[in-house]
Amino acid sequence: MDFSSKLEGLFDEIHDKQKKRDMQLMGLVSELKPYMTDIGDATLLVPLIAKYMDLAVKNDDVLVKLASLVYKAAAAEASGEDSLGLSDEERKQLMDEFNKLDNQIDGD
DSSP states (O other): HHHHHHHHHHHHHHHHHHHHHHHHHHHHHHGGGGGOOSHHHHHHHHHEEEEEEEEHHHHHHHHHHHHHHHHHHHHHHHHHHSSSTTHHHHHHHHHHHHHHHHHHHOOO
């Protein structure tokens, strides 16, 4: 199996997990719906669902960025480049994202 088919498999897996997560979320909302009898219940449950959705989106975003970075690294290696095929701006964005994630982990 060559690199491009492995990368394609990774993107397929990310897509499949996103679809599965969407179905799980819809199931969760359906299960919780009968328990929301008044505005107070909704006030408690809706932020939890929103946080779950936000975490799922961030997770998928990081996976796609990581897969993109791996793809660029492989392309750079194939062409003999040293910079992983990243522009200065892309390197800065990557480091900013890394620092943001590091701060979130330290804050938890």
